[in-house]
């Protein structure tokens with residue numbers, strides 16, 4: 001069983017447990033109280049001039065183990081906001097990434113950036129949950145879903161006014177993302193979810209098959225300003241960066257460095 005299959009299996013169990021505790025009908029009743037997204041538009045944040053950074057809150061991962069301990073969500077996301085992040089990605093998966101929906105709620109209360117719920121979404125329940133918790137966007141991983149599931153979850157997310165980042169790893173998954181849901185925002189993940197190797201070339205290879213007008217996000221393994229400059233040059237709209245920022249003693253400075261901006265202290 002691959003790591004992705006293992007995570008999906010755990011997620012399905014977790015969703016069954018949560019939905020017994022709080023039935024979906026109870027969650028749906030809370031939808032009317034949710035705030036509007038007009039003040040935190042996710043898609044627009046990715047297409048503003050220059051390359052946009054989606055800065056990720058990620059305590060741990062299957063490939064890296066523990067990444068950062070001790071810092072609060074508030075400390076991290078406010079540093080990201082000061083450092084010029086266009087949006088946040090909050091990992092809410094518990095068993096493998098040590099995240100939770102409480103992290104997303106804390107991020108939302110602490111700063112004004114649009115928020116992607118980064119999780120392994122395989123069930124409508126998680127989409128309703130995301131909307132109630134205050135997410136502006138969700139991730140759908142093509143490799144984790146069959147075509148019917150992808151279509152149903154994508155439609156449901158849009159019905160609840162959530163943007164969707166559709167993640168692909170190869171040509172076939174990209175074709176599925178385009179043919180099945182005509183995805184507006186395509187995430188090319190440079191990390192192989194079977195052996196964890198990271199190769200940024202993957203973005204360049206798949207980019208050639210992405211139709212004009214789509215928003216492209218390059219995900220994983222980005223550590224240097226030069227990588228962002230190269231990706232911007234070929235038309236990538238945004239990057240998703242986790243480890244590089246989470247491991248830094250100053251996530252704000254690390255982000256300013258990636259964006260090629262001097263901090264106020266230095267000018």
Ligand SMILES: O=C(O)c1ccccc1NCC(=O)[C@H](O)[C@H](O)COP(=O)(O)O
Nearest residue numbers: 061062063064219220221222241242243
């Ligand atoms: O990061 C992992 O080890 C991982 C393993 C299995 C499935 C997903 C995984 N990561 C999710 C991500 O896509 C990354 O957190 C995200 O792209 C940021 O990557 P990085 O900047 O390399 O932390």
